[in-house]
Amino acid sequence: EATTSVSEKLEYTITGIEPGAGQTETNEKAIAEYESLAGWKQETASSAAMLTALGNAIDNEEPIIVAAWSPHYKFAKWDLKYLEDPKGVFGDEEYITTIVRRGLKDDMPNAYTILDKIHWELPEMEAALLKAQEMDFEFEAVAQEWVDGNQEKVSTWTEGVESVDGTSINLASTSWDTELFSANVAKIVLEQQGFDVTLTVVDPSVLFGAISSGDVDASLSPWMPTTHGAFYEEYEGQFEELGPNLEGAKIGLAVPTYMDIDSIEDLEP
Ligand code: PBE
Structure with a gap:
């Protein structure tokens, strides 16, 4: 049977990403919950390794199943489809949210106001991620170019906010493209406002x-x-959430469109 041979060819393996990614846990959950994935495993390494494996598979029209998320340039670069997830393990729509430490509003009201206003439309973020690919993922430069080209939007974030004189502020980002872009934009905008910004890249578990x-x-x-719902719950009440900076994100398992399966349940244990 065709689907059996696909699963066999895949050696019952999902190509995952970083061991510390939130999605790595979600993939394990899917493996545990879907009968069709009984006996499957995910191989973790890095997003870069996953993308290399995906590109190689597509070059050779071989089957592959990867941990996928959007926004991400892979959906613009290759013809991919998310596998249907009838059990809803990967949820529906995700949003990316802004969180701050307690007391920030009182200590740094200017930064708080700006952080609260930073928001992207999905197509805008997708365009920035394509740009990042062209610019070898030099996110500082990508963010600077975006800020330079979008002063009108930036001014809606900083309108009426007084400048400061070198106040230090620490931002943290995870290591994925969307987050590196948004964090670097926030860094530049806060620097324009007179802040001395340190940006640290951390795992979601640390964040x-x-x-x-x-x-x-x-x-x-x-x-x-x-x-990141599990981390959020673990620390709930110990940080302040300012709300979504991007809506319409998604995570799931994806395959090249030439593959003859549409659902996680089309796989075979
Ligand atoms: N991701 C992209 C991350 C968050 C952003 C879905 C790969 C994760 O922690 O899984």
Whole structure:
């Protein structure tokens, strides 16, 4: 049977990403919950390794099943489809939210106001991610170019906010493209406002604790409600959520469109 041979060819393996990604847990959950994935495993390494494996498979029209999320340039670069997830393990729509440490509003009202206003439309973010690919993922430069080209939008974030004189603020980001872009834009905008910004890249597991302890002032990186929901719950009440900076994100398992399966349930244990 065709689907059996696909699963066999895949050696019952999902090509995953970083062990510390929120989605790595979600993939394990899918493996545990779907009968069609009984006996499957995910191989974790990095997003870069997953993308290399995906590109190689597509070059050779071979089957592959990967941990996927959007926004991400892979959907513009290749013809991919998310596998249907009838059990809803990967949730429906995700949003990316901005969180800050408690007390930030009183300590740094100017930064708080700006962070609260930073928001992207999905097509805008997708365009920025394509640009990043062209610019070898030099996110500082990509963010600077975006800020330079979008002064009108930036001014809606900073309107009426007084400048400061070198106040230090610590931002943290996870290591994925959307987050690196948004964090670098936030850094530049806060620097324009006179802040001395330190940006640190951390794992999602570290992020919520660092904000909760006050070591980090703010982050625009959490994916909710599914991807980082467990971390969010663990620290709930110990940080402040300012709300979505991007809506319409998604995570799931994806395959090249030439593959003859549409659902996680089309796979074979
Ligand atoms: N991601 C992209 C991350 C968050 C952003 C879905 C790969 C994760 O923690 O899984």
